[in-house]
Amino acid sequence: MELEVRHLRALCAIADTGSLHRAARQLGVAQPSLSTQLRRIEQELGGALFLRARTGCRPTPLGRLVLSRARPLVADMRALVAEARAAAVGGPELRVGSTASKALAGWLRRLRGHGQDPTLHMNVSPNALLRMVADGQLDVAFVHEVEGCPLRIPPELRLRVLMEREPQFVSLPTDHPAVAKSEVALHDLADDRWMVDPTVDGEWDAVQRMFRAAGVNPHVLHGDYYTADALVATGEVVAVCQPTHADSPTMAVRRLHGDPLGVRLLLAARTETDLDGVYPALEEAYWEAARQAPAYREWLEHDGERQPPVPALP
Numbered sequence: 501m502e503l504e505v506r507h508l509r510a511l512c513a514i515a516d517t518g519s520l521h522r523a524a525r526q527l528g529v530a531q532p533s534l535s536t537q538l539r540r541i542e543q544e545l546g547g548a549l550f551l552r553a554r555t556g557c558r559p560t561p562l563g564r565l566v567l568s569r570a571r572p573l574v575a576d577m578r579a580l581v582a583e584a585r586a587a588a589v590g591g592p593e594l595r596v597g598s599t600a601s602k603a604l605a606g607w608l609r610r611l612r613g614h615g616q617d618p619t620l621h622m623n624v625s626p627n628a629l630l631r632m633v634a635d636g637q638l639d640v641a642f643v644h645e646v647e648g649c650p651l652r653i654p655p656e657l658r659l660r661v662l663m664e665r666e667p668q669f670v671s672l673p674t675d676h677p678a679v680a681k682s683e684v685a686l687h688d689l690a691d692d693r694w695m696v697d698p699t700v701d702g703e704w705d706a707v708q709r710m711f712r713a714a715g716v717n718p719h720v721l722h723g724d725y726y727t728a729d730a731l732v733a734t735g736e737v738v739a740v741c742q743p744t745h746a747d748s749p750t751m752a753v754r755r756l757h758g759d760p761l762g763v764r765l766l767l768a769a770r771t772e773t774d775l776d777g778v779y780p781a782l783e784e785a786y787w788e789a790a791r792q793a794p795a796y797r798e799w800l801e802h803d804g805e806r807q808p809p810v811p812a813l814p
Contacts, residue, residue, distance in 0.1 A: 578636030649702025
């Protein structure tokens with residue numbers, strides 16, 4: 501049997517997921533077929549590549565050696581296919597993935613201004629976007645990592661941290677009594693209905709931990725960001741929101757006392773060159789959005805010293 505890229509891709513999937521079952525599901529094949537393929541690869545290479553146990557699969561010393569050579573080959577093949585497809589359609593298309601962010605519009609505008617041609621793929625799941633970058637389906641992804649809920653970052657990706665810890669704020673109806681304060685305690689909102697999007701990686705667990713730590717147990721509804729905004733505006737719910745979220749005639753954004761919930765903002769790509777090509781535009785767009793959000797601007801001016809140096813907010 502001659503080794504092919506698909507065989508190396510299968511080995512990487514087994515190592516990344518730690519399980520033949522999960523790897524088969526990721527690859528879209530039946531587990532017995534993947535097990536047979538692994539046995540044939542091991543026969544070809546002359547030894548066991550993984551130790552099988554009830555807790556899953558982990559690479560043997562031989563497996564680690566093979567994976568160290570397989571990963572860059574798989575990544576290079578993905579890059580080759582992506583570049584060939586871009587050339588086939590006649591242009592340097594830049595495939596951008598992102599979770600929701602107020603910085604997106606400014607980022608895309610700046611990229612176009614620099615002669616790039618970005619397309620956008622939105623997804624509430626940072627893990628799904630990271631996997632798409634690793635698989636060559638996206639060139640870069642701007643994602644958030646909820647505090648206490650680490651992302652599954654494929655080892656072949658390179659990361660750039662935009663914010664080590666961005667505090668999450670709360671959006672309230674403008675007639676809510678707590679709007680009179682610049683900083684709102686969770687106890688002030690204990691009797692309110694909250695809306696949380698459980699499909700966002702880590703958000704449900706983090707919000708529940710925040711409530712437990714504060715000793716409150718509010719009623720929680722499930723819904724996406726757009727539904728939450730609509731219901732906040734009509735006075736039905738309050739919701740966790742990004743600090744760059746803008747006030748409106750029907751909605752006010754306030755800081756939570758003690759900053760109990762935070763996220764890390766990350767840009768991911770397969771190479772440092774890819775990161776260098778888009779990160780400056782993202783950074784400019786993010787701080788532009790920050791300047792336009794009064795509550796966040798105030799937080800940065802008074803509490804941002806815990807972060808890396810922040811651009812001046814004129």
